[in-house]
Amino acid sequence: MAATANAKQEVEQLLQQLPDDATLEDIQYHVYVLEKIKRGRADIAAGNSQTTEQAREKLSRWLNH
Template sequence: MSTAKAEVASMLASLPEDASLEDIQCHLYVLEKVKRGMERTDSEGAIPHEEVKKRLGKWLDS
């Protein structure tokens, strides 16, 4: 597992040179939310794709 500093360095390296501070903040926010979601999935499990489709069926039918 990489360190927070390494994750941020990798994220910064992937951004364009003209990225604003707001762009960087947004990417950091998303990076943290995804990391927390993955940790929560590991600890609590996740709902299988087919079950999600069944639960959300009335909104997914087009």
């Protein structure tokens, strides 16, 4: 989806890509995933991310406590 598209345009594009028999639950799920991807990309652009190794180390500390 285009980076400059507004939320309504993004949902319209999403709806065009889904099959005609998509349920409301399917649509909600895809909108949810789309939003999570956008937030993740924004976090990465802002430098708020970790390497896989950093994430493994953090998870290891959580699991060992």
